[in-house]
Amino acid sequence: MPTILVTGSAGFIGFYVAKTLLAAGHTVVGIDNFNAYYAAELKRARTDMLSGWGNFFPVEIDLADTGSTTRCCMEYRPEIICHLAAQAGVRYSLINPHTYERSNLAGFINLIENARSLSVKRFVYASSSSVYGGNIKLPYSEDDPVNTPVSLYAATKRANELIAYTYNHLYGLQTIGLRFFTVYGEWGRPDMAYWSFLENILNGEPIRVFNHGMNRRDFTYIDDIISGVTTSLTSIDLDGYEIINLGNNNPVELLDFIDILEELAGKPAIKQMVAAQPGDVVATYADISKARKKLGFQPETSIRQGLERFVSWYRDFPDLMKTVREHRLVGPR
16 A cells, blocks of 8 residues: 555544545554644544554654655655645634744645655645635535635645645646535534534623624534545545545535524533624535546545544543643643
């Protein structure tokens, strides 16, 4: 089996991808810089679980460090790269633009340049539904225009797609961009609404409901996403340059989402209805016809099923949740 390099292996999606590949018998090299955007203890806990496999090789480096990235790639010589590391967060990009420049642009270029020099067979990378910006046509199709991003985060993800196109065009590197739609689930990201809402509900604290609850999101459960990602690494039915939506294809009203969380938490939410925030979009909705055709992708998990699993998991780790909460109250470092 080919050696696969997974960046962001201590992150949410990267952890699940690495775990799935390891269980299938692949050798996995996992890169992460364990930054303090959210509690590093959560990232360490994920990595500790991966380290139980003898075919996992963790590497702690910053992809924006050209020398470290090149040395890692030369040492392990992966045949496939799955690039999931990035600075996440739409709102955070509004106040920390240089963090996104370093992680999402410099890091991406360093890695894809190594993919070129090593003649990597396939370069799969995480894009985002955010590239669709303020498009009002729903559902979002890969053929829709994506030249009007409404956040710096979205702009960096679109830049990744353009860089990938260039490397395919110039060097024949096969690049597969996956546009993720609001991924959630166990071992997830504390900065996302499903986590912070549950935390605040359980602690009797208010939640801010942006755009007065008028937003809709195509929440996609982690297990469904992983099936699409892992298939994209090995499918023989993909062209040299691909952009593919991975979403649930079933947007949920924010207030309905909160109703389910309240029921599962056994407590009502204290809702603070506030205006839309800069960088936000009203709705996300994935057209997944291309993913169905090329990856056999078919999400199976309803929002209720996914949130039930998340809430159950959350309650099983009180000490870790306390640590994550303490970090989140202080904010990214």
